[in-house]
Amino acid sequence: MQTNRLYFIDAVRAFAILMMLQGHFIDTLIDPVYRDPAYTAYNLWSYFRGITAPTFFTISGLVFTYLLLRANQKGNDQKRIKKGIFRGLLLIAIGYSLRVNIVSWLSGYFNTYFLVIDVLQCIGLSLIILVFLYTLFKNHSYIFSIVLFSISIICFLTEPLYRNLEIHNLPLVISNYMTKANGSVFTILPWFGYSAAGAFLSTVFFRHSHRKQFKIFTIITFFAAGVVLIYYSTTILFNLHRLTGVDLFYRCADFNYLFIRMGNVLILFGLFYTFERYLKQSIISRIGEKTLSMYVIHFIILYGSFTGYGLKNLYSKSLTPTEAIIGAVLFVAVVCFIAFYYARTNHFVYSLARKIGNKFKK
Numbered sequence: 001m002q003t004n005r006l007y008f009i010d011a012v013r014a015f016a017i018l019m020m021l022q023g024h025f026i027d028t029l030i031d032p033v034y035r036d037p038a039y040t041a042y043n044l045w046s047y048f049r050g051i052t053a054p055t056f057f058t059i060s061g062l063v064f065t066y067l068l069l070r071a072n073q074k075g076n077d078q079k080r081i082k083k084g085i086f087r088g089l090l091l092i093a094i095g096y097s098l099r100v101n102i103v104s105w106l107s108g109y110f111n112t113y114f115l116v117i118d119v120l121q122c123i124g125l126s127l128i129i130l131v132f133l134y135t136l137f138k139n140h141s142y143i144f145s146i147v148l149f150s151i152s153i154i155c156f157l158t159e160p161l162y163r164n165l166e167i168h169n170l171p172l173v174i175s176n177y178m179t180k181a182n183g184s185v186f187t188i189l190p191w192f193g194y195s196a197a198g199a200f201l202s203t204v205f206f207r208h209s210h211r212k213q214f215k216i217f218t219i220i221t222f223f224a225a226g227v228v229l230i231y232y233s234t235t236i237l238f239n240l241h242r243l244t245g246v247d248l249f250y251r252c253a254d255f256n257y258l259f260i261r262m263g264n265v266l267i268l269f270g271l272f273y274t275f276e277r278y279l280k281q282s283i284i285s286r287i288g289e290k291t292l293s294m295y296v297i298h299f300i301i302l303y304g305s306f307t308g309y310g311l312k313n314l315y316s317k318s319l320t321p322t323e324a325i326i327g328a329v330l331f332v333a334v335v336c337f338i339a340f341y342y343a344r345t346n347h348f349v350y351s352l353a354r355k356i357g358n359k360f361k362k
Helices: 008-029 040-049 052-073 077-097 102-106 119-137 141-157 188-208 214-231 233-244 247-254 258-274 283-288 291-303 311-315 321-342 345-361
Strands: none
Touching: 008 040, 008 052, 008 258, 008 283, 008 291, 008 311, 008 321, 052 077, 052 119, 052 188, 052 258, 077 119, 077 291, 119 141, 119 188, 141 188, 141 247, 141 258, 188 214, 188 258, 214 233, 214 258, 233 247, 233 258, 283 291, 291 311, 291 321
């Protein structure tokens, strides 16, 4: 079987990181008085901003598992497994470090803020879980696909059970991955559901992408499944409740954002996969290769990682919509410029982490 490189993935990642940059900037700095659902522009911005995180988690699961499957095909998956675990741990470490305030620590003030969980820690842990699942089922390809698909559905359906979960008998470093009660922005559930969905898609691409009609069939499927999830998943869940009497279906339908967002992601995949030929070697693809660098840089500039001084301290909740839009454009441009021309975050961080790891091994 001959597998193809999925060029549209970098374009999807580029879209997600750019949406995240402007979303974080505007959300952090715009005056709350302009957060009015009566404004169509605000509603559109808020809706599309909500696609960012599901896209990141889905694409991370897709890319990572696809590379694992390719490595297995070449008989060299052990190296990829080690690299995947290393990358997962590295993302977790970076996620924690970005919330460390060195200036505050040097002055003798410590708090548990750096233990809250954000997107990097959840993606890192998701990659480690995917490695575990791959190791269990790598010799059973179709079972692996079924397990990933089932996990995704279960994560979404059971969301009402842990939506307001509070945990008091575990250390914060563990409980913060499962509850938002202590300030975590993301938790491993339900977000691992998107990573599992992406991993499931990777098994489909790996198994069938070499076939002649695969691309057109997949694009149609992306759009069709996306439309069903966006416009009909709530009705389907309500009907399942009426048919089965299971209260969980009703509670899930009553706040159905996970399936709808999955539909948004599939529509996005369909669009970028359709125009994949125009995206190869483009600036969009290059941006998609710099997502970690851009994430780190934007966090430092906007939230003041390590020093506690960022744009948030200067302009928090104070900008007008015009100022916020112009500022967001400039912010995105500056972050991209630094990522492309002055920073080598990925290379530097990986090299440093490998050196530290090698010293421990010795």
